[in-house]
Amino acid sequence: MGFGTRLKVTLFGSSHGPEVGVVVDGFPAGVPVREGDIQADLDRRSPVGRRTATKRQEPDRLVLESGVSGGLSTGGAIRAHVANEDVDRSVYERLRWTPRPGHADYPARERYGDSADLSGGGIFSGRMTVGLVIAGALARGVLEPRGIEAVAFTRSIGTIQFDPDLDTPIPSLRENSEQNEIGCPDPATAVQMEAAIGAARREGDSLGGVIECRVSGVPVGLGEPFFDSVESEIAHLAFSIPAVKGVEFGDGFAAASRRGSQHNDPFYWDGDRVRTRTNHSGGILGGLTTGDPVVFRVAVKPTSSIARPQETVDLRTRTRAEIVVGGRHDPCIVPRAVVVVESIARLAIADLGLRGGFR
Numbered sequence: 001m002g003f004g005t006r007l008k009v010t011l012f013g014s015s016h017g018p019e020v021g022v023v024v025d026g027f028p029a030g031v032p033v034r035e036g037d038i039q040a041d042l043d044r045r046s047p048v049g050r051r052t053a054t055k056r057q058e059p060d061r062l063v064l065e066s067g068v069s070g071g072l073s074t075g076g077a078i079r080a081h082v083a084n085e086d087v088d089r090s091v092y093e094r095l096r097w098t099p100r101p102g103h104a105d106y107p108a109r110e111r112y113g114d115s116a117d118l119s120g121g122g123i124f125s126g127r128m129t130v131g132l133v134i135a136g137a138l139a140r141g142v143l144e145p146r147g148i149e150a151v152a153f154t155r156s157i158g159t160i161q162f163d164p165d166l167d168t169p170i171p172s173l174r175e176n177s178e179q180n181e182i183g184c185p186d187p188a189t190a191v192q193m194e195a196a197i198g199a200a201r202r203e204g205d206s207l208g209g210v211i212e213c214r215v216s217g218v219p220v221g222l223g224e225p226f227f228d229s230v231e232s233e234i235a236h237l238a239f240s241i242p243a244v245k246g247v248e249f250g251d252g253f254a255a256a257s258r259r260g261s262q263h264n265d266p267f268y269w270d271g272d273r274v275r276t277r278t279n280h281s282g283g284i285l286g287g288l289t290t291g292d293p294v295v296f297r298v299a300v301k302p303t304s305s306i307a308r309p310q311e312t313v314d315l316r317t318r319t320r321a322e323i324v325v326g327g328r329h330d331p332c333i334v335p336r337a338v339v340v341v342e343s344i345a346r347l348a349i350a351d352l353g354l355r356g357g358f359r
């Protein structure tokens, strides 16, 4: 349950246990830690007050336990958690022997046996991302004084897409995407996306989508080739987010059908700085940052827990079974995962920067 080399992140807890949280080791001393800022990121993940989210009431109030004194990090391990305040195990007791298609129930049960606590998805629940959000908010303190800014936003929901220009300033992407609960920087597209999620929910179904993240101000040369390239670090963390099934950098899979003359980013001098005319590479060459914004996208699958009859198996009787998943689920995970993607980008860049490259 841990990741990172200089900034080591360990998640603890589970969906229906007493709490979920994180321990961050290796966090530098003397970095300002503002609880209000961490809480603001947790609020962006919380379902409370969202029309398009689960009806679980999870206010996710931050409890900072150690590693911070007088508003500054001490250099010791930072431990923080939120309590699980809205827990209903009854639905999951019924699902005990009939694994939900598309969820982790079946392989987790085979792996851990009867002792697996799969209520609410257990350690496979989206609730585990609370710890990633807390750690990512802490990493802001390392990045922002260096002028490094990250923003994630909803690029598509189902077949509805908005593709902002690459030169759109990060503050405006942030401001506009925070105006609606979908996290899409274009208000008209956000309305369509919300309607699509509502329609899927009414039909007992769910939707997926794509989240894009852009990180600006990253110095040239961050990354630890061969195996800890910038892509590897970001992808490793991104694939840890439940329901993420694809990651691409820059032009990603589209690059495969282009020519070198179309895909290369020409260099030029801008005063005494080397810049590129385009950013098809997503700000990464040879596993190192180029100084251009790091751009990546993650594909989020449609929520597996849907309110429609689905075929499954009964693990006790070894027969065919049918389930209709009860409980309270997100009809689309994307809007709540936006801040999670932003958080893992900060973590990856902060960890790589502390390993080498921050001057």
Ligand SMILES: Cc1cc2nc3c(=O)[nH]c(=O)nc-3n(C[C@H](O)[C@H](O)[C@H](O)COP(=O)(O)O)c2cc1C
Binding pocket: 054, 102, 103, 104, 121, 124, 125, 126, 127, 129, 241, 242, 243, 244, 301, 303, 304, 305, 328, 329, 330, 333, 336, 337, 340
């Ligand atoms: C913020 C967030 C919220 C989620 N909410 C739900 C949910 O309400 N219902 C559900 O079935 N899955 C939800 N998931 C996804 C499951 O945890 C995930 O699909 C499951 O663990 C199987 O893992 P996999 O999809 O990565 O293969 C959520 C994920 C995230 C990141």
